[in-house]
Amino acid sequence: MKKSKWSLLLVLGLVLSLFLAACSGGDDGGDTSDDAADDSQDSSEEGSSEEVEQTFNLLNGDTIPTMDSSMATDEFAFQFLGATMEGLYRVKDGEIVEGIAKDHTVSEDGLTWTFELREDAKWSNGDPVTAHDFVYAWRRAVNPDTGSEYGPYMMGGVIKNATEVNNGDVPVEELGVSADGDYKLVVDLANPTPYFESLATFGTFLPLNKDFVEEQGDAYATSTDTLLFNGPFTLDNWESTASSWELNKNPEYWDAETVKLEKQTYQVVKDPQTAVNLYEEGEADRAGLSSDLVDQYSTHDDYTVTPEMTVFYLKMNQTRNEALANVNVRRAISRAFDKQGIVDTILNNGSMVANGLVPEDFYQHPETGEDFRSINGDLVTYDPEQAKEYWEQGLEELGTDSVELEFLAGDSETAKSMNEFIVNELESNLPGLDLTLVQVPFEQRLDADTNMDYDIQFAGWGPDYMDPYTWLNLWLTDGGNNKMGYSNEEYDELVESTKNTTDMVARMEAFLEAEKILFEDAAIAPVYQSARAQLISPKVENVYSNSFGPTYEYKWAEAVAAE
Structure with missing residues (x-):
């Protein structure tokens, strides 16, 4: 989506603070929302819908x-x-x-x-x-x-x-x-x-x-x-x-x-601890967990982790600071921060390291059935030694020994922890890099993105429909969501070619090649593919989680008797 639909993150306000642009996300919300619920919980066959009041009590962010x-x-x-x-x-x-x-x-x-x-x-x-x-x-x-x-x-x-x-x-x-x-x-x-x-x-x-x-x-x-x-x-x-x-x-x-x-x-609850309290009191049938609550509840019988199709990344504006117009500088930044540390320590919710753009388990090859992400594999990984090599080459090409950049990001508590971690990693692994951290409310970041008034920013995207085009059209030259001055004629031709054919194999090959070009150019630096952790009552059954469209489908849902 264009501007965040998704409150797809688990941490309260994380989308508010991290999610600049995405199809299924919103600028607020988070783990306290009903949209932070899982597909379903299994129940015994003895649980009959006739024995249970067909009501869900849910929270929204x-x-x-x-x-x-x-x-x-x-x-x-x-x-x-x-x-x-x-x-x-x-x-x-x-x-x-x-x-x-x-x-x-x-x-x-x-x-x-x-x-x-x-x-x-x-x-x-x-x-x-x-x-x-x-x-x-x-x-x-x-x-x-x-x-x-x-x-x-x-x-x-x-x-x-x-x-x-x-x-x-x-x-x-x-x-x-x-x-x-x-x-x-x-x-x-x-x-x-x-x-x-x-x-x-x-x-x-x-x-x-x-x-x-x-x-x-x-x-x-x-x-x-x-x-x-x-x-x-x-x-x-x-x-x-x-x-x-x-x-x-x-x-x-x-x-x-x-x-x-x-x-x-539904009732609006923005604080994860409040949501958990309501769940424990039986007043809510779901509660999303922020990272600090995961350790406390990960052994709870009702604890569930659900993968999502949202990918978060760093956008690097090639027009505002000449350093980011240098491909080796961008390649260095893409490899200079520990993504595993982010998902394991800061998020702690089942999110996975992202080393490409199209997420895992989203789209399969029309002939072989192999997953898009498996075919293209890891296109950029954490590699501080290689990052330093690219960095030194980029500085030499720029004729300088230092670079000053602004890092635009969100202002929630969880976002601040992540922002500080990334900034520290980049400055530690890239000698001569001086980052000024600018943490602002979501709408202010939207304005900065629209006006391309940033150097590096944290952003994310979730799919609007089941096709790689929903991801790869983001970076077309002068595209409405590009907003970072990226342009590659070959990339444009490959992505645009998918609009003029019904040959699904040819489209797949064009998408795969286009994604490779995107990372050869180091246009963006992928960080993680999100997941969400929550407590779900055993009474909740047949709530389907979708990879595109409405995040959850309740048409077939029912309340069942808990064992």
Whole structure:
């Protein structure tokens, strides 16, 4: 994602402090959120849903900033949109399953996708969900008058004329989406997009009821009363500043028979210790653990670690300081800090060292099934001796014996520990390097990134859809998320070539080669792939953790009797 959706970290406020840009993350949140929950806990077959109240009591790391699918950019918004709304498809345990669309066909050239919609889907006010609702929502998302951030980002270069509409060059009616009757949606793409099915699960592509949205005007999506739902649950007792709310089973949902949960209650809790206290008291069914609590609870029966698809890295701005324009300086920095020490000591939550960009267990070769990360292997590792060699070569090329740089990072307590560790490692292993640590609130770092007003900064990204393009398009020349002056023509050509073919093997090879170039150029310095540690009640079952889209899926969840 563009600006953090994900509160994917386990440490309270870690995303707030570390996560500059990412698809499923938000600038706040963390381990106290319901989004810090695990897939499920096993239960005995004797545990019957009939014997247990079908209610989860859950915690959230912060308020929900918006429930307008055109304006959502963070994980909390997308999580609750995913629970209360339904698009063409849903994501279940990383697999794409039917939603409003029953099926689809793709033209031979890969440019026209035709979706057959079910006729029994309804909005919570009883109106039918139709193809016109998708057309209206998608047009609204790219209409420049709407001011959506994710509309042009997710649809630009994918749906025909999305960029042109957003730039004001053509009318919104020329966006490549149309209704063929009430229950057939036709989508014309700008380029063949093999991953469009997974992209269509994303929150920006949800339908909207035009009459209702326009009747609400500026008040739309600011409270329960100004929302409609077509998903498994309804959002109740909510307004934009609410610190508590609830989800209730939606009786109008087309597949309501599948939904076992009757209710989920939420309260905002930002402190991990408070969350754990509520869990111990039986007032919460989940609690995320910050690193200092992991040692205390790692032997607890309910302790669980869940891997995530978010990768964190150092961005190195090649335009603000001439030293970072030198590839050997960047190569030195990439190898000069102990990543294992970070994940073992500071995070202590199951996170893994990252030595590439595309995360482990995210994408497999279409022919061999081998994992992307396994194929490309470790592209940059901690190696202080090699780092010094690159450093000395870079200083010689610059004609200096010292370099002064600023390190931009977050300001939470955990972030401060990590920032200080990295700065100390870099200065110790690279003689002559003088780093000034600048620790600021999340929104201030966003501004600095947008204005490229930094030297080195800590950032992260989580996937928007199941394809390596979600990672590798970040570093295209002048790309909206690049913001560090990186440019490599060969890299651009490889990544762009994946948009013009449906040959999945050729796309995979291009992605693999592009990632290698990224690290030959030392454009970024990977740090770790995140995980989260939490306590989960044995009553929680069938809550699926997704590698893209809403972080968690509750449609199939249920409360079961503990052994």
